[in-house]
Amino acid sequence: MGRTSKLCSLSDAVSAIADGDRIAFGGFAVYQRPIAFVHELIRQKRRDLTIVGVVNANETDLLVGAGCVRRIETSYVGLENYGLARNFRRAAEAGEIEVVDYPELIAWDRFRASQENLPFWPCTFLGGSDVARLNPDIVPFTCPVTGKQLWAVPPARPDVVVVHAIMGDEYGNVAFPARRLLPQSVDVTHTRSCDRVIVTVERIVSTEEIKKHPELTEIPSFRTTHIVEVPYGAHPTAVLGIYQADDKHFRAYAEAGSTQEIFDSYLAEYVYGTKDHHEYLERIGLRRLIALRNVELPS
Template structure:
């Protein structure tokens, strides 16, 4: 009996971004300022996406850039900030001006919402929110008595993302995604998010042959049947880092932060770094090989 032919899920970055329609509930992988799918974010902005809801745990340049570009209607998360670089000023201005609605969840609660989807539940129970003002201002969290003890619990609604996008160090054309064994919080959250949704897009630093996947099968925690599309995007999380590949580009992040001081300054940043480059590779050309080479942090998958 002949084997079924392998189906390639490899598409372009523009085609991948086109799978996120206006009004989509979108989950972006990575954590805080680490391994964010920034090339995908820039592709969404180039396509003029509007009225998105971002659902996640901890965000930084991804949400701030989308807010500054006018792409967002709502954010459900625990944090949006730039850590050592300070406040996410585009996001802050949009919220203060009433252009962007924010629904707050504690960090672990934000994770648990994806656990609910992963396990097929409509909600996830929490027992740590008693006396917390989050439940005062977030009417999506519902109180209920534990059927076993009668103790007061809170139901966290499932994340219910329409599309999940994560950035990985490597994948093959069929969508088998390599996750390093020595990993940090961003990669663990990527695995959880990708297992919580039926529409998953992966941008990868490198598309590797199937022979590589066979040799390193122990690193494939996101198998092909979980993935809908894969895109080869070297430096795809720039200016945030990708574990085992490159460091954060602090020089570019300083440029970003300075530009986010005002709406007009940030519009000029978007023109230079998002709209003027025709695509991601033009963006990399604009950064320059010398700058990128200084960020190399080649590590091991082991």
């Protein structure tokens, strides 16, 4: 049987997302987020999404500010050293979105439960916590071995996972650097928790190039449903060994969230005012993008 190319445009990949989907985004906090994909979600006006994650940041805040989100299940939404995720905070305080809190470790374990096709993940440390008291989806039970109380935490159950990586081939084989950090490890767990996996990559390479280092292929082709070449697809977040975070743009983004009116102007300039990711990059500027390049490539 011949192999099937899964290479497509960003617009076509986003078209696979339906209103109301449960979606998990790769990366961690303000690192290696599939921002170009998020921008296209906003352009295509997806609505009533549920974001399920571990530690979320601007990818979620963007979608909340654009009115795309109904519910968020995670441990944190913020911009770390850039401050608050103000769109998220404003919508949560106004009751415009539903927010379900999980501790960071348990938020990750929920994806492990989905990976193993388990109906729940057992937790030992929620005693006396309002996280368990206020969340009806967390069910206390008695351990049949020790007799101690445990808590059954529901799996993440994403309908689709979207990650951004360094490189992959047209069939959806995606390579990760041997030297990696937490965002890349989260991505691996995420992509094993779901049958629909969309990957944006900095560069499409030949299958022969992928075969040179088979041990680096953490996402095999059978797991990938769509793959898209999107240079600087994580901007303004960083991609390990490729480019740094755009500190100037991040600070401007954080400030834009101070009011909905100012944030609407940000969307008008960088999302709605650009027909696609290529125009977005032109808006950022070639000199700025080159200045972000990291010459220390991962081994």
